[in-house]
Amino acid sequence: MEAVGLDxxxxxxxxxxxxxxxxxxxxxxxxxxxxxxxxxxxDEAHDVVQxxxxxxxxxxxxxxxxxxxxxWVIRIAVNRCMDRHRRSGRLxxxxxxxxxRSRPMRDxxxxxxxxxxxxxxxxxxxxxYGHGYRLGEIAELLSLSSTNVRTIIARTRHRLLRALRExxx
Amino acid sequence: MSTCDRxxxxxxxxxxxxxxxxxxxxxxxxxSECSAVLRAGERLDAALERTMAAVVTEPLPPAxxxxxxVDRPRSVLPRVIGGLVAAAALAALIWGASVIGPQLGLxxxxxxPSASAGASPSSESIGSVPGDMAAWVAVVDTSILDxxxxxxxxxxxxxxxxxxxxxxxxxxxxxxxxxGYPFVYGMGxxxxxxxxxxxxxxxSLDEPEAAYARSQQPxxxxxxxxxxxxxxxxxxxxxxxxxxxxxxxxxxxxLATKLVAADVALGFINEVRVADGASHQQIAVLHRDGGAxxxxxxxxxxxxxxxxxxxxxPLGVAKGMPDDSRVAVGLTPDGAVAVELDFxxxxxxxxxxxxxxxxxxxxxxxxxxxxxxxxxxxxxxASGLSQP
Numbered sequence: 125m126e127a128v129g130l131d132x133x134x135x136x137x138x139x140x141x142x143x144x145x146x147x148x149x150x151x152x153x154x155x156x157x158x159x160x161x162x163x164x165x166x167d168e169a170h171d172v173v174q175x176x177x178x179x180x181x182x183x184x185x186x187x188x189x190x191x192x193x194x195x196w197v198i199r200i201a202v203n204r205c206m207d208r209h210r211r212s213g214r215l216x217x218x219x220x221x222x223x224x225r226s227r228p229m230r231d232x233x234x235x236x237x238x239x240x241x242x243x244x245x246x247x248x249x250x251x252x253y254g255h256g257y258r259l260g261e262i263a264e265l266l267s268l269s270s271t272n273v274r275t276i277i278a279r280t281r282h283r284l285l286r287a288l289r290e291x292x293x
Numbered sequence: 294m295s296t297c298d299r300x301x302x303x304x305x306x307x308x309x310x311x312x313x314x315x316x317x318x319x320x321x322x323x324x325s326e327c328s329a330v331l332r333a334g335e336r337l338d339a340a341l342e343r344t345m346a347a348v349v350t351e352p353l354p355p356a357x358x359x360x361x362x363v364d365r366p367r368s369v370l371p372r373v374i375g376g377l378v379a380a381a382a383l384a385a386l387i388w389g390a391s392v393i394g395p396q397l398g399l400x401x402x403x404x405x406p407s408a409s410a411g412a413s414p415s416s417e418s419i420g421s422v423p424g425d426m427a428a429w430v431a432v433v434d435t436s437i438l439d440x441x442x443x444x445x446x447x448x449x450x451x452x453x454x455x456x457x458x459x460x461x462x463x464x465x466x467x468x469x470x471x472x473g474y475p476f477v478y479g480m481g482x483x484x485x486x487x488x489x490x491x492x493x494x495x496x497s498l499d500e501p502e503a504a505y506a507r508s509q510q511p512x513x514x515x516x517x518x519x520x521x522x523x524x525x526x527x528x529x530x531x532x533x534x535x536x537x538x539x540x541x542x543x544x545x546x547x548l549a550t551k552l553v554a555a556d557v558a559l560g561f562i563n564e565v566r567v568a569d570g571a572s573h574q575q576i577a578v579l580h581r582d583g584g585a586x587x588x589x590x591x592x593x594x595x596x597x598x599x600x601x602x603x604x605x606x607p608l609g610v611a612k613g614m615p616d617d618s619r620v621a622v623g624l625t626p627d628g629a630v631a632v633e634l635d636f637x638x639x640x641x642x643x644x645x646x647x648x649x650x651x652x653x654x655x656x657x658x659x660x661x662x663x664x665x666x667x668x669x670x671x672x673x674x675a676s677g678l679s680q681p
Contacts, residue, residue, distance in 0.1 A: 158351030188363055195354050195362035202359070234340045235348065251353075254345035261356035274309075281337065282308035288333045289304075 145184050149177055152194050156201045162254060163205040163247040165239060172208065176201040199265065202251070206266050208243035229291050237287050245280045248273060297326045307334035422454055422518055426461055426483050430454065433463050433479030452552070453519045455644075458512030459483055516644045522550040522579070526586050527560040530579055534588040541567050548574075548624065548649035556581040561622050561651035562591070576606060576620055576651065603632065603664045603679035605654070619654040621662075621679060628668045634679070635663040642667070 153173060160169040180197045187196055251257045263270040299320055306313050321327035422430055434449055449465035461483040524547040532539055542564040549561040560577040577591040603623040625648055632650060633642045636658050643652050660681035666674040
């Protein structure tokens with residue numbers, strides 16, 4: 125349901141905001157790419173940034189605090205990263221290479237496993253372990269319940285543990 | 294193949310970021326499998342930190358900054374209305390307090406339900422909580438509420454109870470969940486305190502996670518109590534939706550039903566088309582409207598014949614599902630009590646009752662999954678690859 129319409133002064137402000145929106149977005153674009161790449165991978169990150177541009181441009185008139193522009197578009201981008209899980213293709217099974225090892229799994233191999241995670245799991249993992257966000261903060265940011273976030277992290281860690289054990293069995 | 298039944302429990306403890314208690318640590322000291330799990334857990338924590346430090350090149354602002362960067366509020370209906378509707382629908386669906394008493398047994402054969410006293414006319418209860426599980430279920434209920442920081446905010450409602458030897462799997466519906474999938478569960482040894490290490494954990498859970506939890510149990514899981522949409526109510530909703538087209542079909546029969554959320558159900562339906570005299574199957578998506586089920590959409594297809602195979606079909610948002618889901622259906626030969634589907638890296642076992650099943654799957658599940666049909670002894674009746 126759309127809000128009851130903006131008054132004229134707000135419309136003028138919205139036009140001004142849109143006018144320099146492209147310039148402001150250009151300043152934060154590179155940062156958005158760097159933030160989204162660990163969450164969805166480099167190719168998807170470009171799509172996410174484009175989606176974010178379109179979404180933010182459509183909503184710029186509704187931004188409550190213009191000084192929070194960067195934080196606002198980052199928030200949109202992070203949620204777009206989460207949304208990729210609804211559009212991504214077949215789930216890639218999280219498996220080790222299957223080759224027996226006599227050594228612990230290297231970090232680069234674990235990184236490959238993480239990069240194979242679905243976008244939802246990967247985004248939450250990066251927010252928690254990469255950026256130190258608490259579960260409640262992640263839940264509020266992504267409009268999930270804390271219980272849901274806790275479960276997703278536990279399930280993802282369980283998968284990674286299983287892969288670690290199988291690789292070193 | 295795991296040789297220690299505590300290894301999986303330990304793995305989940307570590308997965309949840311918890312510290313194994315002294316008893317489990319003492320066991321791990323003398324168990325090669327469990328000590329390997331412990332070592333893997335320690336390596337994972339350290340490796341996650343190092344890996345994230347390597348991949349995260351751009352720091353985010355503090356979480357508070359993102360959480361404060363919001364739109365101007367809109368003029369919308371209060372969210373509490375949605376919650377009240379969900380709570381009312383749940384109250385109509387659920388039987389109320391735990392039913393304690395001797396196990397009555399499962400329903401046998403499609404279309405011959407045994408509704409328990411007090412159940413809503415649009416749902417039915419199958420079986421009851423066995424006497425030796427009643428206390429555990431009650432404590433798990435309280436434990437889940439504690440875990441969710443939901444003291445004094447109303448009870449959860451038991452929706453399904455499974456027993457895997459001495460391991461119980463209790464599913465509760467949470468009327469306050471914003472996601473539309475209110476099931477939370479507790480799992481653990483029914484002879485132990487749920488708050489202890491063997492007692493189980495409360496977590497929101499989707500069906501594949503539950504199926505994985507079942508597949509890890511040393512004994513097969515049996516549904517001892519379940520709440521499913523009443524096939525007659527689903528049939529009424531389907532015929533109501535057909536309206537004037539109802540005279541184009543005869544012999545409409547609900548083969549299987551599945552509750553996927555407090556107010557969303559699936560129906561696997563067979564009908565004979567008058568035009569060609571042949572049987573056709575439909576998968577119907579239904580939503581609760583007040584006290585009755587209303588059909589939102591149905592999808593027909595060339596679903597497998599009895600005992601032949603498992604069929605997988607996308608349902609999609611357009612069919613009234615909250616996301617782009619997939620569903621597996623099948624007609625099973627006599628004696629099949631479970632179907633196993635292999636996807637997402639695990640074998641997921643689902644109980645069957647009545648000779649047919651309809652199962653909700655994650656959106657990105659493949660169409661061709663290895664499957665097995667299992668009998669009551671755990672033996673394989675049939676196997677193959679599911680069909681799109």
